[in-house]
Amino acid sequence: MDAQKARRDSLLQRNMLLSMRLDNGQSSQVAGSGAKKVLNVARGGANGVSKTWRMSHSPQRAVSKLSSPPKASWNKPSATRKTGTERSLKPSPIHSKPSVKQPPFLGIKSLSLDDFDIGKKLGKGKFGRVYCVKHKKTGFICAMKAMEKSELVQYNVQKQFRREVEIQSSLSHPNLTKLYGFFHDDKRVYLLMEYLVNGELYKVLKARGPFNDIVASHYVYQMADALDFMHQKNIIHRDVKPENILMGFGNVVKLTDFGWSIISARGVRRKTLCGTIDYLSPELITSREYDDKVDVWALGVLTYELIVNSPPFEEDSKDSTYKRIVSGDLKFPDTISSDAQDLIRKLLRHKAKDRISLQDVKRHPWILKHKSFW
Structure with a gap:
């Protein structure tokens, strides 16, 4: 098995070296x-x-x-x-x-x-x-x-x-x-x-998840940093979810699929409803104007799904899911640590202005506690 793994890793590294020609x-x-x-x-x-x-x-x-x-x-x-x-x-x-x-x-x-x-x-x-x-x-x-x-x-x-x-x-x-x-x-x-050899985070999550706090916190930190970078350029992604995150080497993850992304100047609020049902924020569902805080909400849903292996408001029907999102019906299994719960609650605030900033996400105790193990 070790020999097979070494050979597989060698082939993946060869592909990565081929890809590195792009930046040579x-x-x-x-x-x-x-x-x-x-x-x-x-x-x-x-x-x-x-x-x-x-x-x-x-x-x-x-x-x-x-x-x-x-x-x-x-x-x-x-x-x-x-x-x-x-x-x-x-x-x-x-x-x-x-x-x-x-x-x-x-x-x-x-x-x-x-x-x-x-x-x-x-x-x-x-x-x-x-x-x-x-x-x-x-x-x-x-x-x-x-x-x-x-x-x-x-x-x-x-x-x-x-x-x-x-x-x-x-x-x-x-x-x-x-x-x-x-x-x-x-x-x-x-x-x-760019081709990332390990594919969608969603498929890995369903095959191997849920992830422990060390792995999940690493992925959440990377997504927070990527979204923070986009928001500083006045770009909202609007479709953050595991299917739109690809996995490379060394547990590096990369956000992809910018089909619903939009350039939105500071202070300008959007009205278009788009995204994925489980990841929609309350303001999107209720047809209110929104800003880049919809990505912060989606990061909260992603954090929950990485740890639990299912979205926090998932139901059998779309209407039932919407109802739980709008009412803030957030429930945690006993397996989620208190620090992780704290971050998720701060990301999933019903009012957009009350949600934690992406800079503070990267400094949250749940992130810092596990950072040395990445």
């Missing part, structure tokens, strides 16, 4: 303002609501069905807990080489889907599917998010997509996934992103 003195601007030119299509489509329980949703936009990738000989597809209509991810029949805006890791001026081997499916987003891919020429391994142009138009989310690219390309933090570049063809747009 070749960094340059990726998307920036040029992202607005990626998708030049007309606006239109219908609006709706996603009804998938743990999927992100908004009553103002519909969520498209998602598919599995084709099998690739160099990697087997992994199982996922979300299902959808099967669709092949193959190059378009009429496939011209699309342009990439200054790709920082390959040093070439254009890319197409033909340049990559498509591997296992890593996850599903609201408007796209994410795969592990390998660049054929260099062997570089990264994650590719593929989105159908027709779906972006149908559900009228071109602006949301451009915003996602602009926001993610502007962020540089050890606990936020990197966006390396993008390209497009006749049918789809593709984002090339």
Whole structure:
């Protein structure tokens, strides 16, 4: 077993070394303002609501069905807990080489889907599917998010997509996934992103959880630091949950999926309802204006779920969950330490202004008590 583990770790390290080529003195601007030119299509489509329980949703936009990738000989597809209509991810029949805006890791001026081997499916987003891919020429391994142009138009989310690219390309933090570049063809747009070999925190939590206080506090600290960084740049994530957190080496976790993120100046409050049912704050459910404190609430739900292995307000129906959230019906099992309970209560204050700051989260006794063991 030790020999197998050593071999597996060696292979993971090799993949990580391949990924490190991206930052080997070749960094340059990726998307920036040029992202607005990626998708030049007309606006239109219908609006709706996603009804998938743990999927992100908004009553103002519909969520498209998602598919599995084709099998690739160099990697087997992994199982996922979300299902959808099967669709092949193959190059378009009429496939011209699309342009990439200054790709920082390959040093070439254009890319197409033909340049990559498509591997296992890593996850599903609201408007796209994410795969592990390998660049054929260099062997570089990264994650590719593929989105159908027709779906972006149908559900009228071109602006949301451009915003996602602009926001993610502007962020540089050890606990936020990197966006390396993008390209497009006749049918789809593709984002090339950092690949984290250990996958979603959600899957690890369900397989091995709940986590003890040492592990959980480490993850919570990293997420608090990442959100604090985003909020200082006036960016609200709006969809914090274990499915949107990826795991790297050394228990490093990284927040991903900026599809619902928004740039919101200080003092400006938002109204759009979006996020995941179990993670919605009271002000979102009751259609009140909100600010970046919705991320603080979500961090409280995440903290609880990491320790208990289920969200604090989870019920069989959406309405019952909403009722518990709005009424503040927060219950703790006996297994949760008093320090952890204290932090969770301070994160899950009903009034947004009463919630603990992210800076104070990082200094909370529950965090400091376990920090030396990370």
